[in-house]
Amino acid sequence: MIKKSKKYTLKKIAEKLNISVTTVSFVLNGQAKEKKISDEMIAKVLAYVKEIDYQPNQLAKSLRTGKSKIIVFMVEDISNQFFASIARIIEDLAYKKGYKVIFCSNENNDEKARDLINIFKHRQIDGYIIIPSPGIENDIRSLIEEGIPVVLFDRYFPSLDTNYVVIDNEHASYQGTKHLIENGYKKIGFITIDTQQNQMVNRMRGYQIAVEEKDLNSNILRIAFHENGQDQKKLKIKKFLEANDLDAILFSTNYLTQSGLEVLHESFPELLGKLGILTFDDHEFFKIHTPSISAISQPKKEIAVNLMNVMLQLLKKPAKDSEPKNITLNTEFIPRVSSQHR
Amino acid sequence: MIKKSKKYTLKKIAEKLNISVTTVSFVLNGQAKEKKISDEMIAKVLAYVKEIDYQPNQLAKSLRTGKSKIIVFMVEDISNQFFASIARIIEDLAYKKGYKVIFCSNENNDEKARDLINIFKHRQIDGYIIIPSPGIENDIRSLIEEGIPVVLFDRYFPSLDTNYVVIDNEHASYQGTKHLIENGYKKIGFITIDTQQNQMVNRMRGYQIAVEEKDLNSNILRIAFHENGQDQKKLKIKKFLEANDLDAILFSTNYLTQSGLEVLHESFPELLGKLGILTFDDHEFFKIHTPSISAISQPKKEIAVNLMNVMLQLLKKPAKDSEPKNITLNTEFIPRVSSQHR
DNA sequence: GTGAAAGCGCTAACAA
DNA sequence: TTGTTAGCGCTTTCAC
Numbered sequence: 001m002i003k004k005s006k007k008y009t010l011k012k013i014a015e016k017l018n019i020s021v022t023t024v025s026f027v028l029n030g031q032a033k034e035k036k037i038s039d040e041m042i043a044k045v046l047a048y049v050k051e052i053d054y055q056p057n058q059l060a061k062s063l064r065t066g067k068s069k070i071i072v073f074m075v076e077d078i079s080n081q082f083f084a085s086i087a088r089i090i091e092d093l094a095y096k097k098g099y100k101v102i103f104c105s106n107e108n109n110d111e112k113a114r115d116l117i118n119i120f121k122h123r124q125i126d127g128y129i130i131i132p133s134p135g136i137e138n139d140i141r142s143l144i145e146e147g148i149p150v151v152l153f154d155r156y157f158p159s160l161d162t163n164y165v166v167i168d169n170e171h172a173s174y175q176g177t178k179h180l181i182e183n184g185y186k187k188i189g190f191i192t193i194d195t196q197q198n199q200m201v202n203r204m205r206g207y208q209i210a211v212e213e214k215d216l217n218s219n220i221l222r223i224a225f226h227e228n229g230q231d232q233k234k235l236k237i238k239k240f241l242e243a244n245d246l247d248a249i250l251f252s253t254n255y256l257t258q259s260g261l262e263v264l265h266e267s268f269p270e271l272l273g274k275l276g277i278l279t280f281d282d283h284e285f286f287k288i289h290t291p292s293i294s295a296i297s298q299p300k301k302e303i304a305v306n307l308m309n310v311m312l313q314l315l316k317k318p319a320k321d322s323e324p325k326n327i328t329l330n331t332e333f334i335p336r337v338s339s340q341h342r
Numbered sequence: 343m344i345k346k347s348k349k350y351t352l353k354k355i356a357e358k359l360n361i362s363v364t365t366v367s368f369v370l371n372g373q374a375k376e377k378k379i380s381d382e383m384i385a386k387v388l389a390y391v392k393e394i395d396y397q398p399n400q401l402a403k404s405l406r407t408g409k410s411k412i413i414v415f416m417v418e419d420i421s422n423q424f425f426a427s428i429a430r431i432i433e434d435l436a437y438k439k440g441y442k443v444i445f446c447s448n449e450n451n452d453e454k455a456r457d458l459i460n461i462f463k464h465r466q467i468d469g470y471i472i473i474p475s476p477g478i479e480n481d482i483r484s485l486i487e488e489g490i491p492v493v494l495f496d497r498y499f500p501s502l503d504t505n506y507v508v509i510d511n512e513h514a515s516y517q518g519t520k521h522l523i524e525n526g527y528k529k530i531g532f533i534t535i536d537t538q539q540n541q542m543v544n545r546m547r548g549y550q551i552a553v554e555e556k557d558l559n560s561n562i563l564r565i566a567f568h569e570n571g572q573d574q575k576k577l578k579i580k581k582f583l584e585a586n587d588l589d590a591i592l593f594s595t596n597y598l599t600q601s602g603l604e605v606l607h608e609s610f611p612e613l614l615g616k617l618g619i620l621t622f623d624d625h626e627f628f629k630i631h632t633p634s635i636s637a638i639s640q641p642k643k644e645i646a647v648n649l650m651n652v653m654l655q656l657l658k659k660p661a662k663d664s665e666p667k668n669i670t671l672n673t674e675f676i677p678r679v680s681s682q683h684r
Numbered sequence: 685g686t687g688a689a690a691g692c693g694c695t696a697a698c699a700a
Numbered sequence: 701t702t703g704t705t706a707g708c709g710c711t712t713t714c715a716c
Contacts, residue, residue: 009693020703025695036701055464059410060693063401063708070444078445079430081423088421091447100461102412103420103445105433119442122397258626265630284600285625288607290632351709362687367711378685402709405692687716692709699704 008054017048024049028056068124070100071311074116075131075154076108082254082281082298083131089304090129097312099126108195108225110135117143127311129153134197149314151307155199156326163314165306165327169199172296172331173206176278177250179294179333181214184341185248185276191237191260192252194222203252203280219244223256230259237263241271248276248339254283261289277338287336294339297332350396359390366391370398410466412442413653416458417473417496418450424596424623424640425473431646432471439654441468450537450567452477459485469653471495476539491656493649497541498668505656507648507669511541514638514673515548518620519592521636521675523556526683527590527618533579533602534594536564545594545622561586565598572601579605583613590618590681596625603631619680629678636681639674 010028014021019041026035027045048054062068073090075083087103094101102120106113113133120128127149132140137157143150144162156164180188190207193200204220211218221240227233237260251257257279264272272291279286282297310325352370356363361383368377369387390396404410415432417425429445436443444462448455455475462470469491474482479499485492486504498506522530532549535542546562553560563582569575579602593599599621606614614633621628624639652667 010695011693014703021694022696022704023702026702029695031696038701041702055460057405057693058465059401059405060708061695063399063405063692063710064694064696066708068401077430078420078433079423079426081421081426084421084423084426087445088419088447091420091445095446100444100446100465102442103429103433104437104442105430118397123400123442261630262626283627285627285631288603289627289630352711353709356687363710364687364689364712365685368686371711373712380685383685399709402692403711405694405708406710406712408692685716688714690711690713692711694708695706697704697706700702 008052009057013045013048013052013054017044019045062124066124068126069098070102070123070125071127071129072116072120072125073101073103073129074106074113075103076106076133078103078105080255081283082300085300086304086307089301090308093304093308097308106131106133108133114139127151127315129307129311131155132157134195149311151310151314151325153303153307155197158198161324163310163324163326165303165310165329166199167298167303167329167331169202170206170209172280172333173203173250173252174210175206175333176280176296177207177210178213179335180248180250180276180278180339181210181216183276183339186216187219187244187246188216188248188250188276189219189221189240189244189246190250190252191221191223191240191256193256194224200252207250219246233259234263234266238267241268246275248278251277251279254279254281257281257283257286257293261293274342275338276341282334289338291338291342292336294336295334297334299329299332302329350394351399355387355390355394355396359386361387404466408466410468411440412444412465412467413469413471414458414462414467415443415445415471416448416455417445418448418475420445420447422597423625424642427642428646428649431643432650435646435650439650448473448475450475456481469493469657471649471653473497474499476537491653493652493656493667495645495649497539500540503666505652505666505668507645507652507671508541509640509645509671509673511544512548512551514622514675515545515592515594516552517548517675518622518638519549519552520555521677522590522592522618522620522681523552523558525618525681528558529561529586529588530558530590530592530618531561531563531582531586531588532592532594533563533565533582533598535598536566542594549592561588575601576605576608580609583610588617590620593619593621596621596623599623599625599628599635603635616684617680618683624676631680633680633684634678636678637676639676641671641674644671 010021010024013024023037024045026032026037027042032042071094073087078084078087091101104116106116110133113136117139129151131154132152137160140150141160150162152162152164156166192204208218223233223236251260278294280296282295286293286295306327352363352366356366365379366387368374368379369384374384413436415429420426420429433443446458448458452475455478459481471493473496474494479502482492483502492504494504494506498508534546550560565575565578593602620636622638624637628635628637648669
């Protein structure tokens with residue numbers, strides 16, 4: 001059971017032991033040896049501290065040191081399975097190193113992202129792991145200029161030299177499209193989010209290159225991230241399917257796949273048996289869907305580990321010391337039934 | 343773009359305007375009128391503060407006031423869709439009221455939960471929304487005794503009089519089982535987590551009552567929450583299915599359903615077409631699964647809204663003032679194909 | 685109406 | 701080797 005920590009403070013401990021707060025502070029912060037504090041003094045302090053289960057007030061510590069031991073993890077939407085999974089891993093890694101994580105969702109919206117950063121700036125957040133919304137390059141830049149550790153992921157700003165962890169979007173998309181073509185599909189559609197953000201631009205480029213290589217037509221549906229509600233999204237997909245006589249579709253992200261599958265189930269069940277389907281981002285349910293859905297799977301664990309590695313390194317050394325780390329990870333192609341010509 | 347807030351402080355503002363920090367503080371905290379500060383003074387301060395986009399240091403404020411404007415949201419596993427969705431809603435509601443949310447996963451493990459609470463206790467966390475692990479009743483109690491706002495959800499401790507928001511587990515489970523029976527199923531299995539926590543106990547009781555009412559046998563599989571890995575879980579389910587000639591299954595929680603469906607797809611695909619399947623917790627993918635999976639759906643939005651309402655109320659008034667709020671919400675039964683006798 | 689100053693709990697430079 | 705003390709930025713009592 002948690003001790004009812006009766007608001008112990010350094011001062012009280014010092015009084016109790018008849019020594020100064022400095023001594024206690026030094027001992028507690030592992031500077032005892034360095035400051036040549038006697039072994040018996042050290043032992044005495046440690047024993048008492050343990051006895052009362054003393055926990056220093058982190059706020060005071062933060063106010064004094066300017067460090068909060070808190071990392072912000074900002075994604076588009078924390079309820080998205082993909083982000084939530086990464087968040088979970090980040091959380092574990094961070095806790096092991098004594099950091100707490102504040103999660104937040106920016107809805108891919110600049111204003112929301114800016115608000116959030118602004119709020120956090122005045123809480124001495126130690127570091128930021130961010131999926132940037134399209135227009136906050138300058139805000140990110142100013143964070144970096146202030147020497148605050150920032151690591152982007154999922155996407156980055158080509159014109160901003162900073163740390164990031166991403167995947168080989170173009171290549172993954174190219175390979176995926178090629179896989180569809182090799183499986184005999186000829187009229188391959190691409191359903192994506194209407195944005196200039198590079199992860200999506202690259203996924204589209206990979207698709208286009210693969211399609212053009214084989215002199216096939218490209219059929220692209222762009223849906224606004226903030227399309228009015230789920231139903232509007234689905235309606236667009238439905239119309240797209242009706243208007244184009246496609247034999248396969250590549251979805252650029254998991255939530256579009258989900259909408260797409262819903263549309264297929266609701267309006268074109270007969271297509272489920274033959275339409276080629278390939279999706280970015282794997283999901284546990286894709287393997288038990290009928291047909292099972294082939295996926296371009298992002299290495300969540302690896303992404304999280306890399307993000308934290310970079311972050312922890314930045315946390316140690318002032319950001320400007322070293323070259324920004326640009327990490328590009330490989331995706332894994334998971335062929336299932338939905339991409340086999342049936 | 344975010345202003346490069348050059349570390350403005352109350353003191354600097356006061357110096358700049360040739361007034362005292364007190365005055366600035368009063369104006370900024372809306373106590374100007376009350377303290378009878380002249381309108382022109384107020385205007386002057388507000389104008390300057392706006393000009394420099396001053397943001398008070400929250401840490402200092404917290405240290406002084408003992409309030410952090412941070413709420414902790416602790417669940418079993420934040421990567422679980424169900425919890426992540428609720429987290430997302432909580433996040434939004436909290437931000438609107440000026441609160442930040444720290445999410446964390448306790449893995450239904452007392453030690454982890456205790457560690458987390460301990461860490462947070464010394465950060466002046468304003469309130470806790472918690473899914474309690476089985477053995478932390480006393481820790482929760484001591485939090486409450488210290489007057490810290492706590493709201494439990496998903497489950498609670500019958501012997502601890504505190505705020506909670508839960509659903510009518512027994513009734514939902516009873517109704518669900520009855521639905522299966524009415525649809526002609528007779529050998530209904532129940533797959534659940536091996537725990538004494540009341541949400542699960544109640545779900546089991548609902549099942550048992552419904553089954554006994556009709557003189558049917560009960561077949562229960564209990565799986566440890568921390569069963570060694572996903573594969574062990576699946577193996578147990580597989581053996582359970584092999585050992586019992588069931589015609590329907592009620593899963594007590596979404597991740598068991600997921601494992602169960604995987605087992606069915608991998609080992610008993612022929613059962614998918616006829617086995618009655620009903621699950622606690624709806625998931626977007628259940629409606630596009632083949633067959634679509636009937637679900638006992640928890641009202642996520644309502645849960646989140648109620649949690650925040652109670653929390654905000656506690657945040658306003660000292661916890662001990664009012665009677666603990668015990669809120670029980672209704673679930674929604676969503677009949678789909680999997681529970682119809684086919 | 686406004687200001688001075690104590691103090692929240694901690695760190696660390698400086699003194700002894 | 702240990703202690704004294706200033707100060708992080710803010711709120712708030714009390715004095716003027």
